[in-house]
Amino acid sequence: MLGEEALPSLFEEKEVPTMQEGSSAEKLLALFRDTVLPLADAYLATRRALLWEPQEQVLAAGARSYALAHIENIFLVGAGKAGVQMARAVTDVLKQDARLWAKFVGGTLNVYRDQADARIPKARLFAADHPNPNDASVQGARAALELLSAASSNDLVVALISGGGSSLLSLPQEGISLEDFRATNRVLVTGGPTIQEINTVRKHLSRVKGGRLRMAAPRAEFLTLVLSDVIGDDLSSIASGPTVPDPTTYRDAVRVLENHGLWERIPEASRACLLRGDPDEDSRASLWRDQLMPRTQSIVVASNAVLLDSLLKELSLAQHRDLAACVHLEQKPVTGPVEEALEQHYSHAVGLAAGSAHPTLVLCGGEPIVTVPGHAHGTGGRMLHYALLAATRIAGTPWAVLASGTDGIDGTSPAAGAVVTGDTLRLAEQHGLTPAEYLDSYDSYGFFRDMEARTGEKFLNITGPTGTNVNDIMVWLCET
Numbered sequence: 001m002l003g004e005e006a007l008p009s010l011f012e013e014k015e016v017p018t019m020q021e022g023s024s025a026e027k028l029l030a031l032f033r034d035t036v037l038p039l040a041d042a043y044l045a046t047r048r049a050l051l052w053e054p055q056e057q058v059l060a061a062g063a064r065s066y067a068l069a070h071i072e073n074i075f076l077v078g079a080g081k082a083g084v085q086m087a088r089a090v091t092d093v094l095k096q097d098a099r100l101w102a103k104f105v106g107g108t109l110n111v112y113r114d115q116a117d118a119r120i121p122k123a124r125l126f127a128a129d130h131p132n133p134n135d136a137s138v139q140g141a142r143a144a145l146e147l148l149s150a151a152s153s154n155d156l157v158v159a160l161i162s163g164g165g166s167s168l169l170s171l172p173q174e175g176i177s178l179e180d181f182r183a184t185n186r187v188l189v190t191g192g193p194t195i196q197e198i199n200t201v202r203k204h205l206s207r208v209k210g211g212r213l214r215m216a217a218p219r220a221e222f223l224t225l226v227l228s229d230v231i232g233d234d235l236s237s238i239a240s241g242p243t244v245p246d247p248t249t250y251r252d253a254v255r256v257l258e259n260h261g262l263w264e265r266i267p268e269a270s271r272a273c274l275l276r277g278d279p280d281e282d283s284r285a286s287l288w289r290d291q292l293m294p295r296t297q298s299i300v301v302a303s304n305a306v307l308l309d310s311l312l313k314e315l316s317l318a319q320h321r322d323l324a325a326c327v328h329l330e331q332k333p334v335t336g337p338v339e340e341a342l343e344q345h346y347s348h349a350v351g352l353a354a355g356s357a358h359p360t361l362v363l364c365g366g367e368p369i370v371t372v373p374g375h376a377h378g379t380g381g382r383m384l385h386y387a388l389l390a391a392t393r394i395a396g397t398p399w400a401v402l403a404s405g406t407d408g409i410d411g412t413s414p415a416a417g418a419v420v421t422g423d424t425l426r427l428a429e430q431h432g433l434t435p436a437e438y439l440d441s442y443d444s445y446g447f448f449r450d451m452e453a454r455t456g457e458k459f460l461n462i463t464g465p466t467g468t469n470v471n472d473i474m475v476w477l478c479e480t
Contacts, residue, residue, distance in 0.1 A: 024400035046089035076107025079169030080162025133170035163229030163469025165239025210246035325358035334366025378443025381411020
C-alpha cells in the first residue's frame with residue numbers, strides 16, 4: 001500500500017535477528033504464529049461450510065442442498081490470497097464420492113504470485129498480483145469468463161472469493177489499458193478512501209467486478225464461498241463483489257473520487273469511462289432480481305469478527321494464563337485513519353491496565369487507513385505504520401504491541417507486520433535512528449529493517465503469504 005519500491009529479497013543471506021526468550025515481544029509473535037493463524041485457516045473454514053452428505057446424496061452449503069442427481073457439471077472459479085487453500089478444501093469434498101468428482105470439469109483461480117505454483121486437480125492457477133494487478137490478473141479473468149460461458153442450467157458453479165481478489169481478478173473496461181487501471185488503483189489505495197469507496201470505483205472500471213462474473217453464467221446454480229477481508233462482511237465490497245449485485249452506480253464512483261480530491265489524478269481513460277456510464281444499469285438490476293438471485297447463494301466462511309471471537313475464547317483456556325490474566329476484546333472494528341485507531345487503542349489500554357493488578361491483553365481488529373502524501377516513497381503498510389506509531393506511544397512502559405495482517409503481506413513490504421515494546425524507542429535512539437523521519441517518509445518497513453540490522457533484535461513479523469486473509473490484528477500486552 002505504501003510506495004512502489006521493489007521489495008527486498010526474502011532469501012538474502014544475513015544474520016537472523018534474535019529475541020530474548022520469554023520476552024513480551026516473543027510471546028506476541030508466538031501468539032500470532034501458533035494461535036491466530038491456525039484460527040484463521042482458510043482450508044478448515046471452507047470445509048466447515050461445504051459438506052458432502054452421502055445418505056441424502058447432496059452437497060450441503062448454508063441453507064441449500066445441491067442434489068447429485070440434478071448436477072450435470074461442476075465448475076470452479078475464484079480469486080484471492082486464500083484461493084489455494086479454499087480450492088483444496090472444495091476438491092477434497094468433491095473427492096469424497098467418485099460420481100461427484102466425475103462431475104467436476106475444472107476451474108480457474110487467480111492467486112497471489114507464486115501461490116500459482118501449487119497444484120489443484122483440474123484447475124488452472126494464474127500468478128496474479130496485489131496491490132496492483134498484472135497481466136496474469138487479466139488473463140485469469142478472461143479464462144474464468146470463458147469457462148463460465150459453457151455453464152448451463154443443470155450446472156453448479158462454485159466461486160471462491162477472498163482478500164486481495166479485487167486486484168488479483170482484473171479485466172478493465174474497453175478503452176482502459178491495464179496501466180491506466182493500475183494507475184487509478186495506485187491513486188485510490190494511497191489517497192484515503194475506505195475499502196468500500198475504493199471498490200465502488202474499481203467495480204465501474206471492470207468487466208468482472210460488481211456481479212459481472214456471476215452474470216457470465218446466468219443459467220447456472222451459483223455458490224460463492226467468501227473469506228471476508230472487509231469489515232462488516234459487505235459482499236458487494238469483498239473483492240469488489242464479482243458474484244453479487246452491485247448497489248452502487250457510476251455516479252457514486254465519480255463522487256468518491258471528487259470527495260477525496262482524486263478526480264484529476266486518475267488517467268483520462270478512467271475518467272471517460274466513469275462519465276460515459278452504462279445505459280444497461282437498470283436492466284442488470286432486473287436480471288439479478290428476476291433470474292440470478294433465486295439461483296445464487298453466498299456464504300461468509302470466515303471473517304475478522306469470527307477470528308477475534310475465536311481468539312478470545314482460546315485465550316480464556318488455562319494454557320494461555322501465563323500470557324495475561326485479563327483479556328479484553330475491542331468491540332469496535334478499526335476502519336478509520338491509522339493515527340486515530342492507535343490513539344483510541346492506547347487510551348483504552350491505559351484505562352484497562354489502570355484497573356488491573358495483572359497483565360492485560362487487548363485484542364483489536366479491522367483495517368485502518370493510511371493516507372500517503374505524494375512526496376512519500378517509503379516501503380510499508382497499515383500494520384507496520386501502526387506498530388511504529390505504537391512504539392512512540394508506549395515508550396518507557398513495560399508494554400508490547402503486535403500489529404500484523406493475517407495474509408502475511410503488509411502493503412508493499414515482505415512482512416506481515418511488526419512487534420514493538422516500550423524499549424523500542426530507546427534502542428532506536430541508541431543506534432542513531434530517528435523514528436519520526438521514517439514516519440514522515442512512510443517507510444515503516446525501512447525502520448524495522450534497519451533496527452534489526454543495527455540491534456540484532458527481532459521486530460519484523462515475517463510469515464510469508466499465509467494462504468488466508470481476514471484483515472488485520474492488533475494485540476496490546478499491558479504488563480504492570
